[in-house]
Amino acid sequence: MFSKQFRYYSQSVIYKIKYMKTKTVIASLIVGLSILASCKEKVSVEISNPEKEVKPPETIIKSVLTAEEQALMSPEEIINRLQKGNENFVNNDLTQRDHSEQRRISAIGQYPKAIVLSCVDSRVPVEDVFDLGIGDVFVARVAGNIENEEIIGSMEFATVVAGSKVVIILGHTACGAVKHAIDNTDAFSLGLNSLQGLLNEIRPVVEMKEGEVPSSKDEDFTNHVIHQNVQKTIADIREKSPKMKEMEQNNTLKIIGAVYNMKTGEVEFLE
Ligand SMILES: [Zn+2]
Numbered sequence: 001m002f003s004k005q006f007r008y009y010s011q012s013v014i015y016k017i018k019y020m021k022t023k024t025v026i027a028s029l030i031v032g033l034s035i036l037a038s039c040k041e042k043v044s045v046e047i048s049n050p051e052k053e054v055k056p057p058e059t060i061i062k063s064v065l066t067a068e069e070q071a072l073m074s075p076e077e078i079i080n081r082l083q084k085g086n087e088n089f090v091n092n093d094l095t096q097r098d099h100s101e102q103r104r105i106s107a108i109g110q111y112p113k114a115i116v117l118s119c120v121d122s123r124v125p126v127e128d129v130f131d132l133g134i135g136d137v138f139v140a141r142v143a144g145n146i147e148n149e150e151i152i153g154s155m156e157f158a159t160v161v162a163g164s165k166v167v168i169i170l171g172h173t174a175c176g177a178v179k180h181a182i183d184n185t186d187a188f189s190l191g192l193n194s195l196q197g198l199l200n201e202i203r204p205v206v207e208m209k210e211g212e213v214p215s216s217k218d219e220d221f222t223n224h225v226i227h228q229n230v231q232k233t234i235a236d237i238r239e240k241s242p243k244m245k246e247m248e249q250n251n252t253l254k255i256i257g258a259v260y261n262m263k264t265g266e267v268e269f270l271e
Contacts, residue, residue: 055096062101064135067163070111075165075254078113082168083269085131090265094131102134112137114166115158117233119145123262124172130267138164144177144229145169146201147236159253160243167237167244167253170267171230172260178226179216182206205229223259230257230270 073081088094115138118126126132126139138158140151158164171178180187181202188196205228206214216222234257238245247253257270 060096060098061133062098062105064102064106064133065111065113067109067111070113070163070165073113073165075251078166079254079256079269082114082130082132082166083267086129086265086267088131089129094128095133097133099134106135110135110162112158112162112164114138114168115140115155115164116168116170117141117145117147117151117155118170119143119172119175119177121172121175124170124260126170129170129260129265138162143198144175144181144202145171145233146198146229147233147240149240152237152241155237156241156243159247165253167255169230169233169237169255169257170260171226171257173223173226173262175222175226175229178202178229179222182214182216182222182225184214202229205232226259227257227270230259233257 112135114136116126116130117140118124120141120143126141127137130137138154140154142148142151155167159167177198181199184203184206185199186196187193187199202225206225207228208214214221234255237255238248244253244255248255259268259270260266261268
């Protein structure tokens, strides 16, 4: 029964092919062969992808920072490690970590080496940018990386109470908050009162030149304002936190500015 049906279908296919136009048959063959070729190409790309290389198990970090390790590191040493971590990020060579194990160990306490104040921008993944894992740093985020009482309070907690020795103010290229401050966007008229307050914090660093209207379309000028905004945040922190300023003078704390370049992944540390 089955063989009869199969013979019937085979004969009908042969009959159809026989009476198909030659051009149609050739076109079908070309399409079929190109699909096969593209499948083969895709497979070979996946096999040769270097990112899929698995690192040896002994290089996977399972530990977290301890109180002893935190106490032994100087601010300069911490900054050097963060710079090396950024090199790893730029080279797409991040340290592999056992997050489950790090989470389990760190549940009993934390001894982070630094606190980073970053913009909220989704394109600035702070821990990845410095190749860091669980328990390595405190991270505070606010659009335009400005300071306020709560942020400085968080920094005082991170440094004076929890022992971190470096404060990094991390600005970034193409920052939307800075661009709107440069262009003097009227957020208040849109009912965005709090956003207006935030832009007002950045606006004083936008230098006015006589006869010129500042514009975020000028990339060099925008980058200059981004740097100035980081420096303003640092000056404000020193002014509003006498304790952190004192620690800095005693060389037990370093407050440093930095700017993340979104195109290259590089962090420029400012002096
Ligand atoms: Zn930003």
